[in-house]
Amino acid sequence: MAVDQPPAPPDQHRPVQPPPERSLPEGPSPDGSPVDGARPPGPARRTRRARALWRPGADGAVTAASRAGAMVVLIVVVGLLPWLSGNDPVLTILRATSAEREATPEVLAAVRERLGLAGGPVGSLRHWVEGLVSGDLGTSWISGEPVGAGLVEALGVSMTLMAAALVVALVTAVLLVLPVLRDGLRGVERRRGGVVAAALTSLPEYLLAPVALLVLSVYLGLLPPYGWGSASQVVLPALSLGLPAGGLLGGLVSDSVTSVLAERWVATWRTAGIGGARFVWAVLRRALTPLTGQVALVVVGLTGGAVAVEKVFAVPGLGRSLLGSATAQDVPALQAGVLILLLLALGAGAAAALARRLLLGQAAGSGGMSAPPPVARSGRGAGLVAVSGAGALVLLVLAGTVRDPYTVVASRLEPPSWALPLGADALGRDVLARVAHGALETVVSALAVTAVCFVVGLALGMAPRASVGFVEVANAAPPVLAGLLVAAVTGPSGIGAAVAVACVAWAPLAAHAAALVQEARERPDVVLAPVLGEGRVRIMTRRVLPAVVPSLAGHAALRLPGIALALAGLGFLGLGAQAPTPEWGLVLAEALPYIERAPWAVATPAAALVLLAVTAVAASRASR
Numbered sequence: 001m002a003v004d005q006p007p008a009p010p011d012q013h014r015p016v017q018p019p020p021e022r023s024l025p026e027g028p029s030p031d032g033s034p035v036d037g038a039r040p041p042g043p044a045r046r047t048r049r050a051r052a053l054w055r056p057g058a059d060g061a062v063t064a065a066s067r068a069g070a071m072v073v074l075i076v077v078v079g080l081l082p083w084l085s086g087n088d089p090v091l092t093i094l095r096a097t098s099a100e101r102e103a104t105p106e107v108l109a110a111v112r113e114r115l116g117l118a119g120g121p122v123g124s125l126r127h128w129v130e131g132l133v134s135g136d137l138g139t140s141w142i143s144g145e146p147v148g149a150g151l152v153e154a155l156g157v158s159m160t161l162m163a164a165a166l167v168v169a170l171v172t173a174v175l176l177v178l179p180v181l182r183d184g185l186r187g188v189e190r191r192r193g194g195v196v197a198a199a200l201t202s203l204p205e206y207l208l209a210p211v212a213l214l215v216l217s218v219y220l221g222l223l224p225p226y227g228w229g230s231a232s233q234v235v236l237p238a239l240s241l242g243l244p245a246g247g248l249l250g251g252l253v254s255d256s257v258t259s260v261l262a263e264r265w266v267a268t269w270r271t272a273g274i275g276g277a278r279f280v281w282a283v284l285r286r287a288l289t290p291l292t293g294q295v296a297l298v299v300v301g302l303t304g305g306a307v308a309v310e311k312v313f314a315v316p317g318l319g320r321s322l323l324g325s326a327t328a329q330d331v332p333a334l335q336a337g338v339l340i341l342l343l344l345a346l347g348a349g350a351a352a353a354l355a356r357r358l359l360l361g362q363a364a365g366s367g368g369m370s371a372p373p374p375v376a377r378s379g380r381g382a383g384l385v386a387v388s389g390a391g392a393l394v395l396l397v398l399a400g401t402v403r404d405p406y407t408v409v410a411s412r413l414e415p416p417s418w419a420l421p422l423g424a425d426a427l428g429r430d431v432l433a434r435v436a437h438g439a440l441e442t443v444v445s446a447l448a449v450t451a452v453c454f455v456v457g458l459a460l461g462m463a464p465r466a467s468v469g470f471v472e473v474a475n476a477a478p479p480v481l482a483g484l485l486v487a488a489v490t491g492p493s494g495i496g497a498a499v500a501v502a503c504v505a506w507a508p509l510a511a512h513a514a515a516l517v518q519e520a521r522e523r524p525d526v527v528l529a530p531v532l533g534e535g536r537v538r539i540m541t542r543r544v545l546p547a548v549v550p551s552l553a554g555h556a557a558l559r560l561p562g563i564a565l566a567l568a569g570l571g572f573l574g575l576g577a578q579a580p581t582p583e584w585g586l587v588l589a590e591a592l593p594y595i596e597r598a599p600w601a602v603a604t605p606a607a608a609l610v611l612l613a614v615t616a617v618a619a620s621r622a623s624r
Helices: 042-079 089-097 105-115 120-133 148-185 195-201 205-219 232-261 264-271 276-312 318-328 331-363 380-400 431-461 464-475 479-490 494-521 524-532 536-572 584-594 599-623
Strands: none
Touching: 042 120, 042 331, 042 464, 089 105, 148 195, 148 232, 148 276, 148 318, 148 331, 195 232, 195 599, 205 232, 205 276, 205 536, 205 584, 205 599, 232 276, 264 276, 276 318, 276 331, 276 479, 318 331, 318 479, 331 464, 331 479, 380 431, 380 599, 431 464, 431 494, 431 536, 431 584, 431 599, 464 494, 479 494, 479 536, 494 524, 494 536, 524 536, 536 584, 536 599, 584 599
16 A cells, blocks of 8 residues: 655645555546546536636636726725715815815815816816826825825835834744744644734734833833834834734644644654754745735734824824824825725735745645645633623623713712722713623624625625625725725714725625635535526525525624724724714723823723623634
């Protein structure tokens, strides 16, 4: 009996091949494509041969058209921002720049001509695109100055911050992966996951930044709290932005390495005496290949997280500039900044695809990559954490919903007491009541957004190739970016924040639905259904959808806490619900200026958000 051959050295990275004398099965592989050497029946063989002739070209054309259409839609939406609010942008400009001037027809016409708005929406879109081609990013409605120079300077600050955060993330990820590699070299089996990685992943940037500011700057006095210009002023923002990203990367790579170490070729290499740096590189190369897309999403997450971090630490970067532009509805500055961030995110995705191609080498497209066997792990610990976190949140809601979140019941910033278990805020309102009612507000909004994302994801998942471009664009846009766009059109509001999160949160569900639909369509009963006389609608409703909906609904339920955190993040940035609504992010933002005098006012909403984040991460890990 032949034994498995070890994979080729890392410089070739050829996939593991089956023994030559091993017979191959009859019929198609699980994904519907013919297995090399298999002999399917005549009609099936002719059908698959026909598919092989037309599918690649047709699928490629549909995918390319989808990507081109998504980019056109994106450019049109950004270009038409001045007109999407339904108000005359010239009146907005006039009020912002010279409120004392009378809005006479002559004055309005002069402003329209100066800013290229005389031709209406189509004319302004053409004027904006022509300006982009010539390098003109537009003129600010507020200052009347070109926005290009200021945005380039702010982009340099943000890129410096993101580079420092990436260094922190990589160092953190390496520290988390090293114990897994060490155990793998020793042949010690290790369960997936890790408490440290899960804890870091569960902390959103807008929450970690105030905590780091409170501990490292206010209490310990180790680092300056605000500003930009010296090396010491980079540390706190970089830690706040890089630690969650490092926890996510470290957890993903650790789990992937654990799976790779369970593959059969690893045992073959050990038996052959191959070890050391060559073995480590082979394991890492195999483990990192499927994670390149996740690395791109981490970079995209940094562009969104930088907005909150720059706000907390008063960093004059692109995120803070865009936040100010959205609040003031300075649309030209927002247009240019959003386009820069989207190009940065799409560039990260393209770089990730190239990195994956380089890591695969000759194995790319060969169909010979071996699938790692499942690694046994117990989800009981993570499940217990998830249940405990959910129970604590329920108790918090039950204890606070009987209290009034709007009435002033004490003096300003009153410390905790028997009457006020969690103290009072800056206006003398009950913090426990506001956090408890904020939980209901956030959960109801998150449920509505999740339901919308589920429906949209299921619908678009039915046409995976036609929607691939829109999925890529949505994945490249963090919720903060969508929130900035919506706030520029409608103004900050709770409904606007929900719309913004829904605009991007459907993409992972659509990708999952597309994979489930493709898998269901390859089942034998679905393939044979047309022969039995069933039409497309009946096949879809009676066979495909019942196989897709349960798994997709479970995925959507797991994303519910993350959507709640995204809504709270927009509230923290001032892009969501407005005062006096007791929304978690808004409650945290209102208490942040008093972090030294009344830390309990910050600690309570922060603790609630941490509890929600830990519950979300634990539930996700328990379900794997």
